[in-house]
Amino acid sequence: MTLKNYIWDFDGTLFDTYPVMLRALKQVMIKHQIHYDGDLAYFIKKYSIREFAKQYGTDALLDDYHQLETALQTQVASYPGIPAILKQIIDTGGQHFILSHRDDKTYAYLGELSPLFTEIITSDNHFARKPDPESLTYLINKYQLKLDQTVMVGDRPLDILAGQNAGIKTILFDDAGFFQANELNADYTVTKWENFKNEY
Structure with a gap:
């Protein structure tokens, strides 16, 4: 070796936490009225959720995402x-x-x-x-x-x-x-x- x-x-x-991360991000995007036409899963793999918030959202979106993701990530x-x-x-x-x-x-x-x-x-x-x-x-x-x-x-x-x-x-x-x-x-x-x- x-x-x-x-x-x-x-x-x-x-x-395997990404399915819940993606679900949380989609939910906060609806709350913040953010629409994204591309492949969201690919974007966060290639870059990050932090980068998505920087380009398309706000710090408030990122804060809401972290709170929701923690709540949803139960299993x-x-x-x-x-x-x-x-x-x-x-x-x-x-x-x-x-x-x-x-x-x-x-x-x-x-x-x-x-x-x-x-x-x-x-x-x-x-x-x-x-x-x-x-x-x-x-x-x-x-x-x-x-x-x-x-x-x-x-x-x-x-x-x-x-x-x-x-x-x-x-x-x-x-x-x-x-x-x-x-x-x-x-x-x-x-x-x-x-x-x-x-x-x-």
């Missing part, structure tokens, strides 16, 4: 296969970290999976947001992670860019097939976690 240190995004990578579950993948990597000498734009509710959502992570970074740690590599550099320096053995795993361009900016490997999780012909230049692409073999 060449990769030993896995730095995971949370939403849409480890946990948070990891993608099938993720618990086994995490444990397999640890069993073969690896370790895990989380780098999420979500706040400290991440800990509650992780539940019994929390002990599998060496450190969890959320928005409450106040690092610069991805794709800025500040938080990745912090982990690399704190744990003396070898760059060629460390990988950023995420579902959005900003995850891949953050890893590239930090000089580490990248794995794109693209279950919806949004990104064609590896347009993000990730080192590896996974479309179903059930097919993940930890052989990179």
